[in-house]
Amino acid sequence: MPSVPAITLNNGVEIPQLGFGTFQIPPEDTRETTLAALETGYRHIDTAQMYGNEREVGQAVRESGLDRAxxxxxxxLNNDAHAYDDALQAFGRTMDQVGLDYLDLFLIHWPLPDKGDFVETWKALEEIYRSGRVKAIGVSNFQPHHLRRLLDGSTVVPAVNQIEVHPYLTQDTVRAFDAEHGIATEAWSPIAQGKVLDDPALTRIAERVGKSTAQVTLRWHLQRGDIVFPKSVTLRRIQQNFDLFDFELTEGDIGEINALNRDERTGFDPDRFNG
Incomplete structure (x- = not known):
């Protein structure tokens, strides 16, 4: 089984660069698919209060036979819990759901610029972090101007920023801001919900290296230094998405994929989305 590289976050915590995502996996399928991912070799599982499957993720981790560490x-954090006390209570509910002694990472899911104050929300996460119930805290879908405001009003720098990234939305500006401030970038929707898989450039590269276009795209993420967590409910795809460590893309390949950028989102615009 290949060893997944780890990225060291700004507080010294290590996160596996390749993980397994559970977005849109129904609760009744989550335990089985998460167990399949853990058996395949994934050691990083991404869930959210919004997904409704935290309980099943926790069950899979406990039943896997793996050490919690x-x-x-x-x-x-769910979008309806941005008030300080609401955020603390919501985290408590998450811990009850997952049935684990601690979380490794807890994020503000969306900045919700017109709904509450995410700086106050962040202060609740800082309190949770100080309590030791979570090893690292971060944000999701934050743009540089959101992050500047957060950094100006807080003491803990986010460990990660989880944003939509794929070949049609390379997010160079956000990724550069993250890197400048010691914030790791995590990529959600890494294959643009399948929209990139028939791209001619990716197809040519995939044929040359003997891999699928999905594998080439995920390898591109890894070689750019992003943390990525593809989602699937089929065992074959779960295994294929893990099979990324016996080939490398050239600098020319990386550049060609970078050039596919269209600033095209599959999800919401963080500056307009308010939950």
Missing amino acids: DVFVTSK
Whole structure:
């Protein structure tokens, strides 16, 4: 089984660069698919309060037979819990759901610029972090101007920023801001919900290296230094998405994929989305 590289976050915590995402996996399928991912070799599981499957993720981690310290578990704050006390209570509910002693990472899911104050929300996460119930805290879908405001009003720099990234939305500006401030970038929707898989450039590269276009795209993410967590409910695809460590893309390949950028989102615009 290949060893997944780890990225060291700004507080010294290590996160596996390749993980397994559970977005849109129904609760009744989550335990089985998460167990399949753990058996395949994934050691990083990403869930959220919004997904409704935290309980099943926790069940899979507990039933896997793996040491708790060997599995990195992320969840995210629901959009209706941005008030300080609401955020603290919501985290408590997450811990009850997952049935684990601690989380490895907890994120503000969306900045919600017109709904509450995410700086106050962040202060609740800082309190949770100080309590030791979570190893690292971060944000999701934050743009540089959101991050500047957060950094100006807080003491803990986010460990990660989880944003939509794929070949049609390369997010160079956000990624550069993250890197400048020691914030790791995590990529959600890494294959643009399948929209990039028939791209001629990716197809040519995939044929040359003997891999699928999905594998080439995920490898591109890894070589750019982003953390990525593809989602699937089929065992074959779960295994294929893990099979990324016996080939490398050239600098020319990376450049060609970078050039596919269209600033095209599959999800919401963080500056306009308010939950």
